[in-house]
Amino acid sequence: MNFKPLFFLFILCLAFFTGKTQDRPQINFSLFEDTTSTLSLSEIKKLYLEHRFETLQQPSFNPGYTESVYWLAVNPSILPLGKEWLLAIDNPHINILEWYQVNSVGKADLLYTTGDFFPFKQRPFPEFTSFALPIKPTDGFHLLKVDKRRESLQVPIRIxxxxxxAGAYINGNLINGLLSGTIIMMIFFSLVLWISTRKKLYLYYGLYIGALLLWIVSNKGLGFEYLWPNSSFYPSRARPIALLLVVIFNIQFMQVFIGQTKKSYFFYPNKALQIFSIIFLALIVFPIDYQTSLITFKYAQTIIIIISSILHLLILISTIEQIRKGVNEAKFHLAATLVLYFSGLAEQLYMYGTVMLSYYAAQFALLSGLVLEASILLYGLAQKFNRYRKERVNLLREKNEQQKILTDTIVEVQEKERKIFADRLHDEIGAMLSVVALHLNTLKKNQLSLTGISQNKLEQADEMLLQVADTVRTMSHQISPVTIEKLGFVKALESLIQSINKTDKLYIEFVCIGFEDTTLYANNYLNSIYRIIQELLQNMIKHAAASNGIIQLIEHDDMIVIMAEDNGLGLTP
Structure with a gap:
């Protein structure tokens, strides 16, 4: 399989979405880290005025796992008037945000308090998934308190x-709907295939893609916006829960899809990681108060990272192992996995402030990667299904051929047995009857010693003997139609019809179209046709009470038609 077009398509899509969307005012952001998490607002203002804040080189900061509280200072004095300016934070997973306005005399007003620990509707602009904070015209500055202690923190910001x-979100919602709808259609299609075929592979595909979609929805903050807007329990747990579900279902789907068996060196490591993920998932969903829950600690987050890293490594080496064995499905899985990895990497680099992407690339790189991955895997499933269907058809064809051979063998053996029996009936019984007939003829010649009664009995015996001989000859021909070998197929049928017409009880018209070359058919096949016509004639004689009939035998390219008609009683409905 040639994957180059897929990678070129992905690169083109990524290039289309990357780059700056338009020029915006350049504002210097400054940051202070409160490592004690105890400094008051007045102390923070004093530190800012003393120029103790550090100027950010890029509009983002990425401390990673942190135990500190961060203060971001924004000076709006250079912003043009006449517009409603916003500070947009593209990370929707920050626990506590406090937005202050400080005037020229140092008075601070708390404008908004929001974050994951508060209902979604408490955000200043709940029509946006990410945080958007209004920048008020002031001679002073704004302060933003960012509190996400005991978790990993990335803060990409924009003015x-x-x-x-609003325009970006309208377009973004359209793109989000199209991409999500495409993925949901793929999941629905896989479930339909699972219901119709009862193959668990399609169920695992739907569960895996569904778990990935759930993780992306949670990661984008859409889950908090639409599914649990008033919960403080799920916003911080939804992503690790979805990620662990991805691990569990990804391993299950991968092993079935690429055909990884227990003979593989990596089968049991995959299963061990799957079981560990299930256990850890149970610990995360256990309803413990968030502030005391283990998932807030660095160790739990480290475990999540380790699980993800091991999963990526096992997926890569498992697929490469199967590719070396010639498994085509492993190539599809590897291509799909790499597409998703590159998409996730681009988005994470943007979150960390390493690369600058357009709004659309930052928001939809991962979701677009999921669509591409799901499409590649679905195409691989279709190829696997077609190959499975062809194998079933070939297997069925082989079974039919074997059944045909077996049937032909049985018929051939039966024909041989019938011929042997018919030959013995004709030769041995016929010969014995001929000897008896000779003795009777001898007695008839010596009439001097016979009385009138004996002479009459002798003639009756001679007539009965002739009837028995005719019956034996007829039975012999019925058991094995030797006339086909002697006269040919069509002539044998004509002879059979003539023998019936000679009785003057039933006249049969015989029409034969085709059969110029009977060598195209096996003897067993011709014998079967002969017996079918023979049985039809017997039914006309015994049951129809007909005086006239017609037998038509027609040879077509793809079939043979036998039609029998008479003027008899017919069938009673």
Whole structure:
């Protein structure tokens, strides 16, 4: 399989979405890390005025796992008037945000308190999934308190107008709907295949793609917006829960799809990781208060990272192992996995502030990668299904051929047995009857010693003997139609019809179209046709009470037609 077109398509799509969308005001952001998490607002203002804040080189900061509280200072003095400017944070998973406005005399007003620990509707602009904070015209500055202690923190930030953000979200919702709808259709299609074929492979595909979609929805904050907007339990747990489900179903699907068996060196490591993920998933969903839950600690997050890393490694080496064995499905799985990896890498690099992407690339790189991965895997499933169907057809054809051979053998053996029996009936019994006939003829010649009664009995015996001989001859021909060998197929049928017409009780008209070359058919096949016509004639004689009939034998390219008609009683409905 040639995967180059797929990679070129992915690169083109990524290039289309990358780059700056338009020029925006360049504002210097400054940051202070409160390692004690105890500094008051007045102390933070004093530190800012003393220039103790560090200027950010890029509009983002990425401390990773942290135990600190961060303060971001924004000076809006250079922003043009006449627009409603917003501070947009493209990470929708921050626990606590406090947005302050500080005027020129140092008075601070708390404008908004929001975050994952608060209902979604408490956000300043709940029409947006990410955080958007209004920048008020002031001679002073704004302060943003960012609190996500005991978790990993990435904060990509932008300054843009409300109209820009609203337009981007409208277009983004359209793209999000199209991509999500495509994935849901694929999941639905796989479930239909599972119901119709009862193959668990299609169920595992649907579960795996569904878990990935759930993880992306959770990662984008859409779950908090639409599914659990008033919960403080799920926002921080939804992503690790979905990620562990991805691990569990990915391993299950991968092993069935690429045909990894217990003979593989990596079968049991995959199963061990799957079981460990199930156990860890149970611990995460256990309803413990968030502030005391183990998942807030660095160790639990490290475990998630380790599980993901081991999964990626096992997937790669498992697929490469099967590719070396010539398994085509492993090539599809590897291509799909790499597409998703590159998409996720691009998005994560943007979150970490390493690369600058357009809004659409940042928001939909991973979802687009999922669509491509699901499409590649679905194409691989279709190829696997077609190959499975062809194998079933070939297997059925082989069974039919074997059945045909077996049937032909049985018929051939039966024909041989019938011929042997018919020959013995004709030769041995016929010969014995001929000897008896000679003795009777001898007695008839010596009439001097016979009385009138004896002479009459002798003539009756001679007539009965002739009837028995005729019956034996007829039975012999019925058991094995030797006339086919002697006269040919069509002539044998004509002879059979003539023998019936000679009785003057039933006249049969015989029409034969085709059969110029009977060598195209096996003897067993011709014998079967002969017996079918023979049985039809017997039914006309015994049951129809007919005086006239017609037998038509027609040879077509793909079939042979036998039609029998008479003027008899017919069938009673």
């Amino acid at each position: 843009l107008s409300y109209d820009e953000l």
